[in-house]
Amino acid sequence: MAAVVHSGTVVAAVSEAAEAAGVRAGMGWGDARARCPALLAAPRDREREAEVMRIAARLVERYGPWVAPGADDLLIDVAGTAHLFGGERAMLEDCRRVFAERGWSARAAVAGGADAARGLARFAGADLTIGAPDTVRALPVEALRLDDESAARLRRIGLRRIGDLASRSRTALAERFGERLIQRLDRMLEASGSGSEPLGAGPPRPALRVGWEGTDPLLEPASVEALCATLLEKLCVRLRQGDLGAWKMVLVLRFDAPGAAPRRIEVRAGRGLRDPGRWLDLFRERPEAFDPGSGVIRLDLAAGAAEPFDPAAGSDREGLWERLSARLGSRNVVRFRPAARHRPEAASEAEPVLARASPPSHAGAAGPSLRSRLAAPFGPRSSADRCGLPPPRSASRLLRPFAAKAGEMDGTASEGSAWMRGTAAGGGNPRPLRLLARPEPVGVETAPGDPLEPPAVLRGRGGRPVRLPSARGPERIVPEWWCEREGESEDGGAPAGRDYWWVETEEGARLWLYRDLHPGPARWFLHGFFP
Amino acid sequence: MKRAREELRARIGALEGGRRLARASVDGGEIDRWLGGGLARGRVHAVTGPGATAFVSMLCIRLRGPILWCVVEGGPFSPLHPPGFAALGLDPYRLVMARAANETAALGAAETGLREPGLAAVVVETAGGVRSVHGRRLQLAAESGEGLGFVLFAGVGEMGWAESGWEAAPVPARGGALRWRWTLRRVRRTRPHEWLVEWNDAASALRVASPVGDGVPGSIGSG
Incomplete structure (x- = not known):
């Protein structure tokens, strides 16, 4: 519950919760406090308001x-x-x-x-x-x-x-x-x-592209870097003039040698950036960015996904994700989100940490x-x-798809992300910490006489049989009816589900086994490892 | 006796002139006491054995901030399965996975992460541990950023460079709570030890199980 207090005594703005408690803008602080004793006040920040x-x-x-x-x-x-x-x-x-x-x-x-x-x-x-x-x-x-x-x-x-x-x-x-x-x-x-x-019209948007073309090729990495720094400087001045921050920067190098393909290096930021030094640091994470090869004769820089600049956007940590993404590729620095799929291997999706909401399409043909x-x-x-x-202050996080609310990421939010609600974690069924990229076929002997046929002995590739004193299951996981074909076995048979078992070996290893619910002889697979 | 030992330890710490390391609690009890308050932050720890992933994730539950998990594509570890972390009580949204093409790149990413303040932990998966020179580099990075680092290995590897070296192996639960044998192979400033630990699923907390052994409650022998 919050109110912004203006000049010490008058409430200038109220939060939704405070409004529900009867506090209104324009009220004296005393009145407001009387209606809602839990009210919190914050001094009015006119600079931030103007920025917003x-x-x-x-x-x-x-x-x-x-x-x-x-x-x-x-x-x-x-x-x-x-x-x-x-x-x-x-x-x-x-x-x-x-x-x-x-x-x-x-x-x-x-x-x-x-x-x-x-x-x-x-x-x-x-x-x-x-x-x-x-x-x-x-x-x-x-x-x-x-x-x-x-x-x-x-x-x-x-x-x-x-x-x-x-x-x-x-x-x-x-x-x-x-x-x-x-x-x-x-x-x-x-x-x-x-x-x-x-x-009236606002200021026009500047062109977010700069380039250099020379007759003498650049042969030293240091000179390529220096040129790049100068051009970034120029580009960031333009961003500043337009009050913009870029989320992406593309560097294209063209070489002296005939037939040499141009080299394109793209780095991304986790927020709108317009600090030339930071962009240069991101390019430095890529060793090939300043490699002159046979001699650089042309260098182009373009700022992408420029948006209104918000100085308060982005946590300090954004810089780490940006550096790692620049070095390893933004597709390789990922976070997981739950996917509404039954198959364990499809139950989570990796999503680049620096991913951004794509601009919405504006279809429609009303007059x-x-x-x-x-x-x-x-x-x-x-x-x-x-x-x-x-x-x-963390508003920029909300720009990202699937982004957590402030605090969620730091593990400080009480309710946690979407993972910790609903059935994303298997709905009370055991889920392994690691899942084999490809289920491994194993030999299994089931307990005789038990109608559920729990696995009792496991024969891995090593061949030595391992007794399984405890087994819990089965948990039947079937493909969604609308994508039944995914359940087809490799030899193109009918779609099948799987019966999963949590088993523990004599030594204590806890494994996730499943039996293909395929007609015909039982086929067993090892799929994951429990904690 | 115990008090005297603690005092002595404190005096040695003061003599060493080192700043007091922040510690990450392990079990809130016996293991913490053994380690002088928990695992030292600003340090890198080595973990091996089939229970290594569980070891790290259980420790991270109580820490704040995102966890950087550096993996090598095609490495000896199977891919992480986020629902399993959620089932354990660790919000998978806190995991940020950095996939590197080779181990050198993965160690480099871990080093960068360790320099960054505010992460809960940095984990790097390696095939056979890391060589001393890389271990020292990680250690230096951790010291500069107060990070908590874990190097996971698949086999047996050198742990001499690490602040502490652990082996975690699951122990049959027999239908009860999940259990592991945690062996502290090496650690600075105190002796190796071994514990049988048990997971309390309802509380998402760890505790030392079965008071048997050589006089220290909950221990199953020291080495």
Whole structure:
């Protein structure tokens, strides 16, 4: 439960849990504390808020060509772009997902005008709102961004909603509340974007590619490295200008010798990086990166997967995974995630530690929209006066697919990752620590007279029979019905399941054996080793 | 007597001028006492025998942070099976596996990992142990990063360079709790020993089983 306290006494933003306990932004700290004694306060970090807004502004560039960031909201011109996402609702859903992936909450609304979009996003009370005349009319008068006193006066005379104002005489309203109210009301009710403030363009994105071409080939590793460092420097300046961080860097060397194939070296980072020294370190992990071969005549560097730069992203440890991935190849530095498959050999999938969510595809062919503006104030869900709550410092982890919540990876989270919930660990059945890459055929004699036919004697490749005093099982594992063919034996027979047995030899070795449930003579395999 | 020994040990430690090593608890009891608080961090330990993987994973359960597991493709160890770690109580998400093409690359990856603070442990699988020169390199890396290193071997290998050398072999459980015989082959500053240990599945904890032997509770002979 948390609240951000602004200037010592006033609550500026609240977490969801705090809001549920009745704490609202704008409250005095004393009041808030009285409603919820467990409340925690954090000083307001305006720098971080501004940073978050800057990142958010880059994130929503995908929805339209013009983005205007405000203090706690973003206004996007989405005229004619909604169909790219499959309609306005789909676009709003996508927008919410983009924020949710970073652990941020956002409210989004589409409306004909900027003011209406802003008002809906703030006051409609829903996460996603598609503006219609009715919904705009139902908004409270506060949505007109009036000063507190005017809003209170309007309420006193029974004018609570925009719709109430719209049906009054405009001259009478202008007399009592000023011309400004009428202007605001008009802008709120306008159908098209005419009359609202124009949105300005952000800075253009720089080209993230640099190169060098020389007449004299470079023959020394040191000179290749020095050149690479200079070019990285240049590229990182461009990243900085665009407020970007790159997740990938590709170096291409071309050689003097005729017919020599260009060499391509790709290194990846676990977060957006724009520090030339770090990138150079990653290239240093690859001995071939600065090998001049027959002489380097051309060198190109390109930054890939550039994204809004978040200085708070990435733990210190990201650097270790980056270095190891650069050295061993990013496919060889992996983490495991459970797979919903029955067969033990398919029950986990290795996934590169530096893997990233691939950008979502935007299919959809709905017609272009007349409504043109989308406003997305974001931050904690609360009433009128919100500000962006600083996201968790580990927000960047949420960018990765299957990434654990903060703390999960460090083993500090109480509930653990998906592995420790549900049936990923075999659902109470024993599972070995090591599994043979290929099950090894073994000879097994079963206990005579027992209807379950537990294995009693094991003959491995060595040939010496080993008694199995204890055996537990069978646990039947059958292929999923939709991929029965996988259960086919090598000779192309009918699909079969397996009956697994936990057995212990006289010496104490604990093994995982299975019997192929194939019609015909029983075939046994050794599949794994228990702790 | 015991108190006197502990005091003496503390004084020797002070004389050696070494900083006190952080220790990773093994069983929270007798083995920890024998080792002076647990396995030393900032050091590399050698583990062999068919129970080596279980030895390392059981120790890692109580440690915080990810575990870097360096393996050699086509090495003598079978591939890790994450559901087995989960069944033991070690969240497989904490495992980060680095696959190297050869043993030199795997040792290099382990060295890099050991320099990094904040990992629970770094494990490297080797065929026949490591030569002293590599062992020392790992040791130096572990000292600089306070890492806890484990070198697993498949056979018999030299352990002289290691802070401690262990052999772990399963002992028939006969339907009861899982048991192993852990033999401490060598260790700095104290004597070799042997324990029969037992896994408490409900508590995901280890304890020394069956008080038999030469006067030290729970021991089954010392060597």
